[in-house]
Amino acid sequence: MESWTWMTVVVLLGLTVRWTVSLNSYSGAGKPPMFGDYEAQRHWQEITLNLPVKQWYFNSSDNNLQYWGLDYPPLTAYHSLLCAYVAKFINPDWVALHTSRGYESQAHKLFMRTTVLAADLLIYIPAVLLYCYSLKEISPKRKIASALCILLYPGLILIDYGHFQNMYNSVSLGFALWGVLGVSCDWDLLGSLAFCLALNYKQMELYHSLPFFCFLLGKCFKKGLRGKGSALFIRIACTVVASFLLCWLPFLTEREHALQVVRRLFPVDRGLKHFLLLFSFCFTFLSLLPACIKLTVQPSAKGFRFTLVSCALSFFLFSFQVHEKSILLVSLPVCLVLTEIPFMSTWFLLVSTFSMLPLLLKDQLLLPSVVTVMAFLIACSTFFPMFENTSEEQLQLKSFAVSVRRHLPGFTFLPRIIQCLFLSSVITMILLTILSVTLDPPQKLPDLFSVLICFVSCVNFVFFLVYFNIVIMWDSKNGRNRKKID
Numbered sequence: 209m210e211s212w213t214w215m216t217v218v219v220l221l222g223l224t225v226r227w228t229v230s231l232n233s234y235s236g237a238g239k240p241p242m243f244g245d246y247e248a249q250r251h252w253q254e255i256t257l258n259l260p261v262k263q264w265y266f267n268s269s270d271n272n273l274q275y276w277g278l279d280y281p282p283l284t285a286y287h288s289l290l291c292a293y294v295a296k297f298i299n300p301d302w303v304a305l306h307t308s309r310g311y312e313s314q315a316h317k318l319f320m321r322t323t324v325l326a327a328d329l330l331i332y333i334p335a336v337l338l339y340c341y342s343l344k345e346i347s348p349k350r351k352i353a354s355a356l357c358i359l360l361y362p363g364l365i366l367i368d369y370g371h372f373q374n375m376y377n378s379v380s381l382g383f384a385l386w387g388v389l390g391v392s393c394d395w396d397l398l399g400s401l402a403f404c405l406a407l408n409y410k411q412m413e414l415y416h417s418l419p420f421f422c423f424l425l426g427k428c429f430k431k432g433l434r435g436k437g438s439a440l441f442i443r444i445a446c447t448v449v450a451s452f453l454l455c456w457l458p459f460l461t462e463r464e465h466a467l468q469v470v471r472r473l474f475p476v477d478r479g480l481k482h483f484l485l486l487f488s489f490c491f492t493f494l495s496l497l498p499a500c501i502k503l504t505v506q507p508s509a510k511g512f513r514f515t516l517v518s519c520a521l522s523f524f525l526f527s528f529q530v531h532e533k534s535i536l537l538v539s540l541p542v543c544l545v546l547t548e549i550p551f552m553s554t555w556f557l558l559v560s561t562f563s564m565l566p567l568l569l570k571d572q573l574l575l576p577s578v579v580t581v582m583a584f585l586i587a588c589s590t591f592f593p594m595f596e597n598t599s600e601e602q603l604q605l606k607s608f609a610v611s612v613r614r615h616l617p618g619f620t621f622l623p624r625i626i627q628c629l630f631l632s633s634v635i636t637m638i639l640l641t642i643l644s645v646t647l648d649p650p651q652k653l654p655d656l657f658s659v660l661i662c663f664v665s666c667v668n669f670v671f672f673l674v675y676f677n678i679v680i681m682w683d684s685k686n687g688r689n690r691k692k693i694d
Contacts, residue, residue, distance in 0.1 A: 215337055219333055221356065227325065228576075229573075240310060241275075246375075247276060249376075254305060257295075257296060265469045279475070280473070284376075284409055287379065324369060324375050328368075331386075332378035332381060332382035333359065335389065336358050336359060339544065343547060353591030356591070360580070362557075366564070366568055366580060367533050370571065377536055381537075382406075383402050383413075384402075384403060387420065388512075397447050400447045405451065408451070412534055412537055415537040418500050419512055422500045422503040428444075429504070484528065488526055488527055492527050495526060495673070496519045499515045503515045510683070532563060533567070539557055542556050542560075559633065561577070561581055562665060563669075565661050566658040604683065605682075637664065644657040
């Protein structure tokens, strides 16, 4: 009972931080003609409420796709429609066709923020709590601490509640987390269903798709394809197909209708872009291949979590047309390994927030950023003492270091290297933040600080990609101690 009381306190604290950040101005406020990302969400409600389903993704006089045209999967559209019904009940002017364009008021802002909070309460926060509660071999206090740190992760809070950029990120991430929880606990059909919902809410969940596929396929192989494995494979396949059919049913009446939705989700042109797409695909595929092969051959819940990080980070670094906020898709699985590698996870989550600094400064979110980052860092440092968790074993680099010492016996300084890299990374991030806030860039180099932030973040992310792949490939425990799959 005491644990659930503390869990309630954690939830209330997380909600308080979210609501406080939401009191800040939002992206594009009072800036015609596009009015920013807040207007995009409102406009989708306007379109889905006033137009028939067949017109949602097509350009027309009532639906100018150049003005925040709908470019997310059907589940996002249905969510917008649900919010639109509530908005119309409160004030029809909020979603009136054409006349509501650029609508701004305190009442409407309160409504929009409340819908984000409701989505968090219904989908994301319960998934976080249940995931932390399901963690094994750790104390109840550590489970509560893990939930608190995940809910205080500043990147997601600042984007969903401060910047208001595609503000319902917690919906797709929440569904993905339910999927992780499901397949990790051998509720494979429920996990598959949850991940299909995530994928049908935001197509960027493709970042997580290969680890799900490889983990489930590996389970089928271990059960034997001539026995229980083939039955499980068929059940999972049926669940996936049924989920997609249900979500896409209104758009499957005509071939052109379905193709138009796909074109809106993946707007890839030919020519130079087509060549770059192929180049990007090759790099992405090669970088994630080793981890996916190992997960298929040696399926384990731990290997699944780490492969989620590795694959999502590969997609983020090498895939085509990536937005800076897509780092949230990497941050979610990193949050899931916070109790296993607290030092590296906390470091990564700090860098991920820093990488979005130009976006946050543009929307005047400096103060909320500093406060939320400090709160997150204090929580992690208090419950997971960072510099006490930097030995080779605690960094999960013991097997790798032993392998290196077979050729270089003096290789005993790996933890010190990691600590120095961490300090260098933090100092660089602090200095760049101060320079970005206090100095104007040279006139000939107006994007100097943004480019430097991007470069520093990229260097950090490449280092983390190497690190996580080393942990995955040298983790012999996955092969020996993984949970038996019946």
